[in-house]
Amino acid sequence: MPNLQNFRDYYEILGVTKDASNEDLKKNYRRLARQYHPDLNPGNKAAEEKFKDIGEAYEVLSDTAKRAQYDQFSRFWKQKGFDKQAASRENGWNRTNGRTRNQEVDPGRYSDFDSFINQVIGVGVRKDTKNGTSTTGVESDPFSSTNRKVQYTVNSRPTRRDIEARLTLPLEKAYKGGSERIRLEDGRSLEVNMPPGMVTGQTIRLKNQGINDGDLYLKITVNPHYLFKIEGSNVFCQVPVTPTEAVLGGQIEAPTLDGPVKMSIPPGVRSGQRFRLANKGYPKENGERGDQLVEIQIVAPKNITEQERELYEKLRQIETFKPRTDLVK
Numbered sequence: 001m002p003n004l005q006n007f008r009d010y011y012e013i014l015g016v017t018k019d020a021s022n023e024d025l026k027k028n029y030r031r032l033a034r035q036y037h038p039d040l041n042p043g044n045k046a047a048e049e050k051f052k053d054i055g056e057a058y059e060v061l062s063d064t065a066k067r068a069q070y071d072q073f074s075r076f077w078k079q080k081g082f083d084k085q086a087a088s089r090e091n092g093w094n095r096t097n098g099r100t101r102n103q104e105v106d107p108g109r110y111s112d113f114d115s116f117i118n119q120v121i122g123v124g125v126r127k128d129t130k131n132g133t134s135t136t137g138v139e140s141d142p143f144s145s146t147n148r149k150v151q152y153t154v155n156s157r158p159t160r161r162d163i164e165a166r167l168t169l170p171l172e173k174a175y176k177g178g179s180e181r182i183r184l185e186d187g188r189s190l191e192v193n194m195p196p197g198m199v200t201g202q203t204i205r206l207k208n209q210g211i212n213d214g215d216l217y218l219k220i221t222v223n224p225h226y227l228f229k230i231e232g233s234n235v236f237c238q239v240p241v242t243p244t245e246a247v248l249g250g251q252i253e254a255p256t257l258d259g260p261v262k263m264s265i266p267p268g269v270r271s272g273q274r275f276r277l278a279n280k281g282y283p284k285e286n287g288e289r290g291d292q293l294v295e296i297q298i299v300a301p302k303n304i305t306e307q308e309r310e311l312y313e314k315l316r317q318i319e320t321f322k323p324r325t326d327l328v329k
Contacts, residue, residue: 233290
């Protein structure tokens with residue numbers, strides 16, 4: 001008995017039961033897609049075919065309407081072929097004045113499962129070349145005393161669906177933007193031109209990159225940086241200075257997102273004192289930039305040379321600064 005080769009037991013492919021929830025479907029789909037992804041199985045044709053079957057199964061079962069249609073008619077399928085007479089009895093195929101004719105339906109006549117189902121339920125599809133839609137109607141019964149035809153029109157275009165993906169970036173990349181290659185769970189690889197000044201929680205819309213010309217929404221996460229912290233449109237960082245630099249003041253080098261810059265600190269600077277570097281912060285939506293806030297941290301050396309020790313000893317003997325005077329009464 002002929003078989004239709006393109007039928008798939010989608011529940012078995014995804015490893016779920018027929019009463020599985022959408023969350024279960026998504027969970028198993030993601031796990032299997034990662035397991036059989038072509039990038040993780042280079043040259044493995046069996047894994048590649050399995051990956052395609054997984055995607056096909058999820059596309060049908062994740063769509064409520066498609067899943068209902070699949071559940072309704074897949075019961076006619078058996079591993080060794082269709083139970084043709086059962087299908088005929090189930091649908092009252094070819095009635096003559098209220099009497100059922102047990103005319104068998106040969107599945108070998110049809111190129112795919114959908115074509116068979118259309119014939120079983122008496123639905124024919126005709127292409128309307130004017131408006132690009134398909135007219136689907138319940139065909140008239142040639143054995144009936146009256147010929148009645150009920151027609152309706154369905155859109156032949158596949159369902160357009162938006163999808164969401166997450167993208168995690170280092171701060172330097174989020175700041176500069178530019179070209180970024182991303183790989184989606186469905187196996188696609190996209191080259192995306194990212195805008196500068198991205199922040200955590202931002203959503204970037206990519207038109208027509210979803211399912212069937214839907215949109216793709218990228219949810220951005222910026223990794224914490226070991227040195228810089230974003231505070232609104234300002235960038236904050238701490239810069240260490242030596243006791244000598246703190247006492248004498250002068251120029252020091254401070255890091256920024258654009259690279260190191262020279263800045264001046266006054267003599268007698270205090271630890272925790274902040275200075276502002278104008279227009280060295282994060283980009284704003286209007287194209288302007290915030291500032292960078294530099295906090296001074298006075299750091300004493302742990303290891304010094306013998307010569308440095310002698311100089312510090314001499315300095316201690318002659319220095320007049322007494323920071324604890326007010327603490328001792």
